Amino acid sequence: MSNFTSELIGTMILILLGDGVVAGVVLRKTKSENGGWIVITFAWGLAVMTGAYIAASSGAHLNPALTLALAMNSDLPWADVPVYIAGQLIGAFIGAVLVWLHYMKHFEATDDQAAKLGVFATGPAIRHTPSNLISEIIGTFVLVFGILSFGLTTFGDGLKPFIVGLLVVVIGLSLGGTTGYAINPARDLGPRIAHAILPIKGKGSSDWSYSWIPIVGPIIGGGVAVLLYQLLQN
Incomplete structure (x- = not known):
């Protein structure tokens, strides 16, 4: 399996399961409605685990911020970065489309536009650009620094x-x-594009004004993690 295909399939499964649990919790008339934050966070962790096992042949990055960080750390040739990120973005988009197909009738039964968008993309509990950006930087820093350490x-x-x-x-x-801890640009951008394109009844805005934060924040966080890790190794 090529690195592109491995990252695509692994990220597709990651989003299918990760966005899938959000759909089950926030959409109306599912058997898991109102399951809560602990259900979501544990399922996301299991989604990452499952996607990583599936994408073993490529090293299972499933995350452009991690791919860039590993390239910075000389664990991946820079020439391979576009291939990895392309697979991740396309896989995330396909995974989000599959979630919509799976929960289609529940999207129709849900009037809350924010809940519908929340299935696909992250958003702040309190909208404050500096704080939201810092949150994504810190979360991704912990992820990448942990993986390196x-x-x-x-x-x-x-x-x-x-x-x-x-x-x-x-x-x-x-x-x-x-x-909502994107900590992964593909996890947010691919599904957000799907939300914008799919014919979801009463879906409302895709909130593009916020969309740069779960892209830029994780990239900065991953980069800072690499720099600190390298500093501590010297």
């Missing part, structure tokens, strides 16, 4: 995906309540 730079095998999944759970439980 644990020696999990290729984490598609053994217990590595399980460990990273637990790391995502604790980030969500501890730091995710402010912005």
Whole structure:
């Protein structure tokens, strides 16, 4: 399996399961309606774990911020970065479309536009640009610094995906309540594009004015994590 295909399929499964649990919790008339934040965070961690096992052949980045960070750390050739990110973005878009198909009747039964968008993309609990950006920087810093410190730079095998999944759970439980912890530009951008394109009844705005934060924040956070990690190794 090529790196592009591996990242595409792994990220597709990640979003199918991750956005899927959000849909189950926030959309009307599902059996898991109102399941709560703990359900969402644990399922996201398991989604990361599952996607990582599936994408083992490429090293299972599933995240442009991680791909860029690993390239900065010389764990990935820069020439491979566009291939990885393209697979991640396309996989995230397809995964979001599959969530819509799976929960189509529940989208129709839900009037809350914010809930519909929340299935696909992150958004702040309190909209304040500096604070929201800092939240995404800190969350992604913990993710990438943890992966580097644990020696999990290729984490598609053994217990590595399980460990990273637990790391995502604790980030969500501890730091995710402010912005919904995108900590992954593809996780937010691919599904947000799907929300904008799909014929979802009464969906409302895709909130593009906020969309740069879950892209820029994770990239900065991942970069800072690499710089600090390298500094501490010297």
